[in-house]
Amino acid sequence: MPDSALIDAARDFNRFYTNFLGVLNKAYLDTPFTLTDARVLFEIGSREQVSAVALARDLQLDPAYLSRILKRFKTEGLIETTPDPDDRRSQLISVTDQGHQQFQELGKRSNDQITQRFNKLAAGEPRSIVAAMKTIRSLLDPGATLPPLVIRPHRAGDMGWIVESQAKFYTEEYGWDMRFEGLVAEVAGRFLGNFDPAMDYCWIAERGGINIGSILITNGGDGIAKLRLLYIDRSARGLGLGKTLVDERIRFAKAKGYRQISLWTNDILHAARAIYLKAGFRLVAEERHRMFGPELNGQTWVLDL
Amino acid sequence: MPDSALIDAARDFNRFYTNFLGVLNKAYLDTPFTLTDARVLFEIGSREQVSAVALARDLQLDPAYLSRILKRFKTEGLIETTPDPDDRRSQLISVTDQGHQQFQELGKRSNDQITQRFNKLAAGEPRSIVAAMKTIRSLLDPGATLPPLVIRPHRAGDMGWIVESQAKFYTEEYGWDMRFEGLVAEVAGRFLGNFDPAMDYCWIAERGGINIGSILITNGGDGIAKLRLLYIDRSARGLGLGKTLVDERIRFAKAKGYRQISLWTNDILHAARAIYLKAGFRLVAEERHRMFGPELNGQTWVLDL
DNA sequence: ACAATTTAGTTGACTCAGTCAAACAATTAT
DNA sequence: ATAATTGTTTGACTGAGTCAACTAAATTGT
Numbered sequence: 098m099p100d101s102a103l104i105d106a107a108r109d110f111n112r113f114y115t116n117f118l119g120v121l122n123k124a125y126l127d128t129p130f131t132l133t134d135a136r137v138l139f140e141i142g143s144r145e146q147v148s149a150v151a152l153a154r155d156l157q158l159d160p161a162y163l164s165r166i167l168k169r170f171k172t173e174g175l176i177e178t179t180p181d182p183d184d185r186r187s188q189l190i191s192v193t194d195q196g197h198q199q200f201q202e203l204g205k206r207s208n209d210q211i212t213q214r215f216n217k218l219a220a221g222e223p224r225s226i227v228a229a230m231k232t233i234r235s236l237l238d239p240g241a242t243l244p245p246l247v248i249r250p251h252r253a254g255d256m257g258w259i260v261e262s263q264a265k266f267y268t269e270e271y272g273w274d275m276r277f278e279g280l281v282a283e284v285a286g287r288f289l290g291n292f293d294p295a296m297d298y299c300w301i302a303e304r305g306g307i308n309i310g311s312i313l314i315t316n317g318g319d320g321i322a323k324l325r326l327l328y329i330d331r332s333a334r335g336l337g338l339g340k341t342l343v344d345e346r347i348r349f350a351k352a353k354g355y356r357q358i359s360l361w362t363n364d365i366l367h368a369a370r371a372i373y374l375k376a377g378f379r380l381v382a383e384e385r386h387r388m389f390g391p392e393l394n395g396q397t398w399v400l401d402l
Numbered sequence: 403m404p405d406s407a408l409i410d411a412a413r414d415f416n417r418f419y420t421n422f423l424g425v426l427n428k429a430y431l432d433t434p435f436t437l438t439d440a441r442v443l444f445e446i447g448s449r450e451q452v453s454a455v456a457l458a459r460d461l462q463l464d465p466a467y468l469s470r471i472l473k474r475f476k477t478e479g480l481i482e483t484t485p486d487p488d489d490r491r492s493q494l495i496s497v498t499d500q501g502h503q504q505f506q507e508l509g510k511r512s513n514d515q516i517t518q519r520f521n522k523l524a525a526g527e528p529r530s531i532v533a534a535m536k537t538i539r540s541l542l543d544p545g546a547t548l549p550p551l552v553i554r555p556h557r558a559g560d561m562g563w564i565v566e567s568q569a570k571f572y573t574e575e576y577g578w579d580m581r582f583e584g585l586v587a588e589v590a591g592r593f594l595g596n597f598d599p600a601m602d603y604c605w606i607a608e609r610g611g612i613n614i615g616s617i618l619i620t621n622g623g624d625g626i627a628k629l630r631l632l633y634i635d636r637s638a639r640g641l642g643l644g645k646t647l648v649d650e651r652i653r654f655a656k657a658k659g660y661r662q663i664s665l666w667t668n669d670i671l672h673a674a675r676a677i678y679l680k681a682g683f684r685l686v687a688e689e690r691h692r693m694f695g696p697e698l699n700g701q702t703w704v705l706d707l
Numbered sequence: 708a709c710a711a712t713t714t715a716g717t718t719g720a721c722t723c724a725g726t727c728a729a730a731c732a733a734t735t736a737t
Numbered sequence: 738a739t740a741a742t743t744g745t746t747t748g749a750c751t752g753a754g755t756c757a758a759c760t761a762a763a764t765t766g767t
Contacts, residue, residue: 101513103520103528103529103532104513104516104517104520106532106535106536107516107520107528107531107532107535108509108512108513108516109539110532110535110536110538110539111423111426111516112441112444113539113543114419114423114538115423115437115441116461116462117542117543118416118419118420118423119462120462121416131752131753132420133753133754136417136420139417148715148716149715149716150714150715150716153715153716156421157421157424157425158754159754159755159756160715160716160717161716161717161718161754161755161756161757162753162754162755163716164716164717164718165717165718165753165754167716168717181715184714184715184762184763185761185762185763186714186715186716186761186762186763187714187715187716187762188715188716204413207413208406208409208413211409211412211413211416212409214542215408215409215412216636217637218541218637219609219612219614219635219636219637219638220567220570220571220635220636220637221563221567221612221613222541222612222637223408223412224408225537225541225612226412226537226538226541226542227408227411227412227415228534228537229533229534229535229537229538230411230412230415230534230538231411231415232530232531232533232534233415233419233531233534233535233538234414234415234418236523236530236531237422237519237531238418238422251580253569253570253573253574253580253583254565254566254567254569254570254573254583255566256565256566256569256583256584256587257562257563257564257565257566257567257568257569257570257583257586257587258562258566259562260559260561260562260565260566260587260590261559261560261561261562261563261565261566262559262562263562264558264559264561264562265558265559265562268558268559269558275556275558275594275597276594276595276597278558278559278561278562278590278594279561279590279591279592279593279594279595279597280591280595281562281591282561282562282565282587282588282590282591282594283587283588283591283592283595284591285565285583285584285587285591286584286585286586286587286588286589286590286591287584287588288584289580289581289583289584289587290581290584290585290588292580292581292584303407305407305408305410305411306405306406306407306408306409306410306411307407307408436723436724438724438725453744454744454745455743455744455745458744463725464725464726464727465744465745465746466725466726466727466728466745466746466747467724467725467726468745469745469746469747470724470725470746470747472745473746486744489733489734489743489744490732490733490734491731491732491733491734491743491744491745492733492743492744492745493744493745
């Protein structure tokens, strides 16, 4: 049995969040919709077609009550129904253009509300909150699907994120000292300072608004692309993301006309080494160094394209 | 502005938790209490004495509605009231023995409910959930007491944090481009790379484990200390933290034997400028530049120690 | 094949949680 | 003293949500 402090804490949180959601949901009164209306419209709007049963089940609503809501939405022109070809008892519900507009308006208000909340917080806090929400959600609702992984070019702050997360990780895991963070910061700084959109590129892997990985390609001159700052967050390891990032970047480098990719790493980073090996890189140089405190084997790997 | 994937995630969680709490709260129907009744009884039961106003405020209830609920509780013998000696309009409410029994019964049911949920989970999971709940709570609940502000030397990842937060802020607020982040990263990189414990220093202001401000002193040679990367997070502005940081660092520079402090900033950063002026800095040079996109007035300020 | 049962959705009839405005009584401010 | 404010109660509603009964189509059992 879980211990009682945990249960108390959970009850406490539930009480708190009941209050909190109560406040949030009152704000829907600025619109002609009740909370339930909003939930229904939202659910219809975010799917293509739904049947009434499915709605009632997912939102835990009384079918009679739902039926009335839908009827009202229909007379207001927010939704339209077509008979289900597979089951003539059932109607498939979808939003009209007008309903879609309302749906988006609701979404906007909801966003604004949360934006306002978040703006009162310190910069890193929304991310902590969302991460915590995801934890709860994934454990409490095993059916929840992970938001999709997005790989996108870098934005403001991403380089800082790379510096921070790499520094924390290698310091904790391998005891590297601040010079490592310094090196990463300098690499990041030069990358941004001399950024050449034609030949340089940075990709950030993100899931649900949270950065989980990075990789850079910079122009080393002489047709050589340098692969740098490959990093995968703890939470995303073992999923093949590193391999994907590297493979895709090889293709990218080829397309950009580079004739060789080169990278520098350290032998103790086994996972990374495995990825490079598999991608066809070969080790061309190795040197012992103490750049970051502990003694390490720095390695240079290259791949001819 | 926080980015939209985060907001979506938060909305998604709120929707999920609205459902979740809805299910949880329906279960109260096994008792003669509605959710609101239960909340009220719980609140009274867990305090010694409360006034009706306080209850209405904390639970966000309509006073008229609350008044009726209390009346019912009173006729049912769950609560008793004594006139407030300090204010004869007001009544102090407390639970009777019978009310206390009901209160505990409610608590028991609530515990059982959560125990059941938790029992379905894997061993470590309840702990993770509760930790996540605490994170959310502490960040979202303005009533929760603020953990104390700590000013400490930098640790692994702090420079990355500085880069990230400054880049995000100046990009959002002033439309500066990636070269700004590049510059900050390089400054940070050089600071760490050439770190001299005797003459360089970085302070991070942190609250509850979350960074909210920074300032650096680096050795500019010739007895000149350079003040760099002053930054205060949105959540901590207007509290005089900037002034504290600057004033303290002036004292530090003096103690280290520097004879002058110099810094570079841009004229549009009014808050920072006010701090420097007040601290006795004087403007010694100014130049128009476009280092970060928009046209700006770079300013060099110095203070003789 | 066809009766029995289940499922999708609708309608009538109701109730009770929650709201709004006004009133009263005590306190605080001017 | 008088006015404005605050704590609480009451009257008069309303409308969100419920429950039971019903139609019609689909599924199941024999």
